[in-house]
Amino acid sequence: MRITIRNATPDDYPAILEMINALAVFEKATDKVTNTAERMVEEREFFRCLVAETDDHELVAIALYFFAYFTWVGKSLYLDDLYVKEAYRMRGIAKRLLRAVFEVAREEKCHRVRWQVLNWNRNAIELYRKCGAVIDGEWSNCDFDEEGIADFRI
Numbered sequence: 164m165r166i167t168i169r170n171a172t173p174d175d176y177p178a179i180l181e182m183i184n185a186l187a188v189f190e191k192a193t194d195k196v197t198n199t200a201e202r203m204v205e206e207r208e209f210f211r212c213l214v215a216e217t218d219d220h221e222l223v224a225i226a227l228y229f230f231a232y233f234t235w236v237g238k239s240l241y242l243d244d245l246y247v248k249e250a251y252r253m254r255g256i257a258k259r260l261l262r263a264v265f266e267v268a269r270e271e272k273c274h275r276v277r278w279q280v281l282n283w284n285r286n287a288i289e290l291y292r293k294c295g296a297v298i299d300g301e302w303s304n305c306d307f308d309e310e311g312i313a314d315f316r317i
Contacts, residue, residue, distance in 0.1 A: 164217055166256055168263045171212035171225070176200040178222040179212060186246045190281060197309075210243070213263050215256050223251040226260040228267070233275060240268040242278035245287075257290060279304070 215224035224247040
């Protein structure tokens, strides 16, 4: 089986959203996903996505990312989700997607590539360490959902 890595198109969004939902199941956070394929179409200028596709055009993995600006380093690529369907894991697909993400970062002259990994996801942590990632246990996330944004008071 041959796997092709390519840029996603809006036609891919329903399959990408299925993988986002599968990732949420894996991360025990199914109640957190509120995104829709329609919203992805409306907001497509805010993200990019690479997909891994089989010969028979099944999407089996995604690397969804966006560009950010970090005050300490400047233009950066933020890898929001890297997901490989369970049946296709351990075949080097995640490594190929990571290589493609880093190629984008080089082409776009990014000064940093950043992503998060759950501290219990040992397989991912092992892969990232093998790639040379520095995993920082010092910082904590600060998040507000839509309701929190609407209700924000200080």
